[in-house]
Amino acid sequence: LVEAERRAFADRNTYLGDPAFVDNPIPKLLSAAHIAKMRASIEPDKATPSSEIEGSLGADEGQHTTHYSIVDAKGNAVSITFTINYLFGLGQIAGDTGFFLNNEMDDFTAKPGVPNSFGLVQGRVNQIEPGKRPLSSMSPTIVLKDGKLFMVTGSPGGSTIISTTLESILNVVDFGMNMQQAVDAPRVHHQWYPDLVFIEPGLLTPKTQTALKDMGYRFKEMTSWGADEAILLNPKTDLLEGANDRRRPAGLAAGY
Known part of the structure; x- marks a missing residue:
């Protein structure tokens, strides 16, 4: 009962208000599919911290630049960043x-x-x-290999868009990662000024970071940046691999 109330109040406090001002999503909240989803999220032998529960209908629209990558059944590709x-x-x-x-x-x-x-x-x-x-800094990108479609990618993130897009491509081409691995990998960013190396957690071991500091590099750790939405046409399988950046979970990789 406590876990059901916890989730119900999270939805109440996130979505509901005066219907003269708010489009209350009552049908969605009371749908059988939504109720089943909420029931499945309850662990019978473990309390769920309230900090881990947000409104359950999905993330609100973000406040940032948006990017999407598309490839259709005929191999036509579109990479769009708008802001x-x-x-x-x-x-x-x-x-x-x-x-x-x-x-x-x-x-x-x-x-x-x-x-x-x-x-x-x-x-x-x-x-x-x-x-x-x-x-x-917007960098909607289509990568060709031997004249054929290889990758479609791009990201929000202001000045970090350039490094985010570059690193996803390098992770596939030079480090042999699949598309999701390339997008998930920790990132590094330097933009001339400020003269700092911005890094995500997990990119460098303490030993490596110390060695680089001794060489003159100055670091600033950031929680995360970017939201690369990418598609790879795997030349080995001829299949499309879509990747959604988990840093901003409102996105989606979907096929048809």
């Missing part, structure tokens, strides 16, 4: 459309030598000019 740059973009709605205007102007060099919101220190060639497009 309004920062949280809520410019913070202004375009008329009565309901859409936020982007603040991609931050991708320009507003002042040489001064970092933008992602810490990038950029030069004069990227300064603002009429009709000019800013230098973006």
Whole structure:
């Protein structure tokens, strides 16, 4: 009973409100499939910490850049990254459309030598000019091998998009990982300034990190970044391998 109440209150506090303002998902919460899912999540010999329970209908829409990779039955591939740059973009709605205007102007060099919101220190060639497009980190990528489709990949993450995309490709091509292993592998990022090596937990052993520090490298450990959504056309099996980045579980790798 306690475990059922724990889950019910998690859903209540996450999804329900005044129906004049909120589209309450009552049919989903009371559906047989949802109830069976909640029942199966209860372990009879172990309490579930409340910190491990969130609203059970899935993750809310994220606040970040979005990427998706697609390959159809004929081998046509699409890699798309889209964004309004920062949280809520410019913070202004375009008329009565309901859409936020982007603040991609931050991708320009507003002042040489001064970092933008992602810490990038950029030069004069990227300064603002009429009709000019800013230098973006978005890297939707399609990789070919011998002229044939090999991989489709890309990620959100601001300036880390470039390193995230690069490392997933290297993990497959140079280290022989499958697509999910390549996406799951701990990441490293350096963007010139700040002069720090950003690393995810588990990338380096303490001994290796100490040796690199002795060589002059400075490290900052971050919890995680990026959300690579990738597809590999395995040349050995001719099968498509889809990988969803577990760092942001709202994504999905799906076939048809």
